[in-house]
Amino acid sequence: MKFKNKGMVVGALLVLALAACSSNSPAGSGPKIDREGLSTLAQYNPQPRENIKDGGTLTTANGGAPDQLNPFHADYTSDSVQLFSWYNANLSLMSPDGKWSPNPDYLSDVKDQLVNGNRVVTYTINPKATFNDGTPIDWRAFETVWKVSNGKNKQYSVNSTDGYDIISSVKPGTNSKQAVVTYSGPWVWWQGQFNTLLNPKVGNPKTFNEGYIDNPHDEWGAGPYHIKSISKTDKTVVFERNPKWWGKPGKLDQRIFRNLESTAAINAFRNGELDAVDASSKEPNTQVKTMQGIDLRQSAALSTGFVALNPNSKTFSDPRVRQAVERALDRETLLKIKTEGMNYSEELPGSFVLYPFQAGYRDNLKQAGISYDEAAADKLLDDAGWAKGADGIRTKDGARLHLVWPIIGDAAVVKNVSVAAQAMLKKVGIELELPQRKGSEFADILAKKEYDTLYLGWATGGPDEGFYLFCQFYCSPDAGYSDAKTTTELAKQAKEIGRLPDKAQQESRFNDLEVEALKQYEVLPLFNGPKITAVKTGLANYGSGLFFRGRLEDIGWQK
Known part of the structure; x- marks a missing residue:
């Protein structure tokens, strides 16, 4: 079953790893676990980069490469969002309790203020930030996202106009590496916009609607990884380090997504072919909880x-x-x-x-x-x-x-x-x-x-x-x-x-x-249910992290 990736104000939540149960204790044993207890857990083995090995592969299962790889398009799926994020700009980070912060790989500063009752957000872009095709990541990338998503041009088939439809302008700031976004009114949810960007070359209806169909356009991406291959037969997607990345290199040699239904995914994990799998319901949980060399990482499911x-x-x-x-x-x-x-x-x-x-x-x-x-x-x-x-x-x-x-x-x-x-x-x-x-x-x-x-x-x-x-x-x-x-x-x-x-x-x-x-x-x-991720022991910065959203280049295998 696939989820469309769509919401929620968090109160003051203390996220205490391992507070209610051990990260390697199966959900079907030990003391009773309730959702309220899981809401204070974030189990994803957080580790600094210096504790992570250089190299290795992370392989998991999803629905494979969908026909439409553009996550802004109305026909997007959770797989579109997930795959796009691995080779495109991720402008924001989030703590397990939901605190938003800009990703310094792309943004050196973000300021918001009210000017005459209108929300004005100024994004200062990392000078090094560049799309793989050499196009600078500048204010035009923000403008492109706004124009395709604001609903004014009905030729764009978009998944949501919320927030973008009340933006009155997107303009350059002190230079092209600064985007000034002005809303019509005090829009308080501005952190929900511009969490990823589109290459300006996507900014026409035909390219937006059809350009990403069966074509990832790796050259339009920007991030620590890029697409090495997409299998035409089984839709397996392989990412590798991006030689055009300006930040710290990804710890993994490869990130692989295999197109597997739930039963096949559990069998592949048990056979050692996958490094992590969802175990949030009875059948997969029963099959993995007695395995050696794994952790069951738990939190409340979002x-x-x-x-x-x-x-x-x-x-x-x-x-x-x-x-x-x-x-x-x-x-x-x-x-x-x-x-x-x-x-x-x-x-x-x-x-x-x-x-x-x-x-x-x-x-x-x-x-x-x-x-x-x-x-x-x-x-x-x-x-x-x-x-x-x-x-x-x-x-x-x-x-x-x-x-x-x-x-x-x-x-x-x-x-x-x-x-x-x-x-x-x-x-x-x-x-x-x-x-x-x-x-x-x-x-x-x-x-x-x-x-x-x-x-x-x-x-x-x-x-x-x-x-x-x-x-x-x-x-x-x-x-x-x-x-x-x-x-x-x-x-x-x-x-x-x-x-x-x-x-x-x-x-x-x-x-x-x-x-x-x-x-x-x-x-x-x-x-709602629990979020239980079965992972091979040693996988860092990955698992069940509540609202956690970290840097992709820091996911890897602990030393």
């Missing part, structure tokens, strides 16, 4: 598993049917299925805006009046005119109440959760079809809306994303689970809230708005 209900589906044209589905799903039971045998518990999520461990979190799902109630689900379907037949499945006007819920990929946890949901919905007279689909088909399934219901994930990269990307999740018809009416009204209100000058005030208003969004019955948060 993601929310959820059910998307396609409002464009004919069956779901009546919101009472969507609400009935949400009321029929027992989230407590689904969480137990996901984490069975892992000695784990959590407070069920009530929001996509904040996680339960974050300051300001509110259970907006509860405020929206959505909770497990089989009798209420039955009544909603009765009132909507769906009558139970002799076999228990409801019909209306000769049609069966039949929904399609694709199972994407071969992860056992996805199948188990889906099968359990099928049984729950059958109790209220809903027939759920579970077609098996490949992980590589995820983007098409979402874009073409080839589902009625779908088990997805909302993954976050920073503590504030739930606010400034609120509309990317709730207001985007491209997401596949928002209808036109919902999109228009929520977007209007979200834009108004985003212009408020105070973060605390925005936090409260966004919570209120999320209640209204959840009342559309188009998404249902299920659970």
Whole structure:
């Protein structure tokens, strides 16, 4: 299962490595672990460069090279984001508790100030920073990102305009190596913009939309690594040190991503072919926790598993049917299925805006009046005119109440959760079809809306994303689970809230708005879960780090 990489304000969190459990203790043994305890953990073996060997390879699994490698494009996936980051500019760093800082490899200084009520951010660019093709990284790279992402030119098919759409100008400062970004208003979430850049050569609609399809354009990148090869057969991607990099060299000789489904990835890790693998659910955790020479690094997962209900589906044209589905799903039971045998518990999520461990979190799902109630689900379907037949499945006007819920990929946890949901919905007279689909088909399934219901994930990269990307999740018809009416009204209100000058005030208003969004019955948060990464002992600056975002050149093998 793939996550689109999209959010959340962190309160004062103390990130104490190894505070609640040992980094090599499996999650299914020892004292009970809960999500609140994991929210104070960041286990990624932080090491300074002098403690890391020169050389070696890091091999992990993902979905391989997607067709669209441009992470700014509407058809991006988590693989697009991950691969792009390994050979392009990463302008920001983040501590495990979510504190943002500029990456000095690219930025020598960043200043923000309010000028006549408008946010002005001045980025001073490292004089040495240069794209691989020799183009200087200067204010024009910032301008390019703004112009493709601000939504003014509809020829650009972008994944999000949030923040970029209220920028009034991007201009050079004292020289071309300084970019001055001026917002229209006090935009407080400016750290969410310009965390990576585009080569100015990408700045026309045709190149932006089509240039990265099956072509990484390594020459447009800039970073400690560059692409050595992409296999046309199995989509394996190999990175090596970039000879044109101006900073400290990468510690690794090679960074390799193999295209493997979940089961194959676990087998490859057990056979020594991979150096790290996700072990956040029962099946992979059970298979790796008895292995020797590995660490299980744990933290709270920065993601929310959820059910998307396609409002464009004919069956779901009546919101009472969507609400009935949400009321029929027992989230407590689904969480137990996901984490069975892992000695784990959590407070069920009530929001996509904040996680339960974050300051300001509110259970907006509860405020929206959505909770497990089989009798209420039955009544909603009765009132909507769906009558139970002799076999228990409801019909209306000769049609069966039949929904399609694709199972994407071969992860056992996805199948188990889906099968359990099928049984729950059958109790209220809903027939759920579970077609098996490949992980590589995820983007098409979402874009073409080839589902009625779908088990997805909302993954976050920073503590504030739930606010400034609120509309990317709730207001985007491209997401596949928002209808036109919902999109228009929520977007209007979200834009108004985003212009408020105070973060605390925005936090409260966004919570209120999320209640209204959840009342559309188009998404249902299920659970968050732990983030458990199984790694070979000695791998440094890699693992389960909460919000941690470090320098790629410092990932490697400890001496």
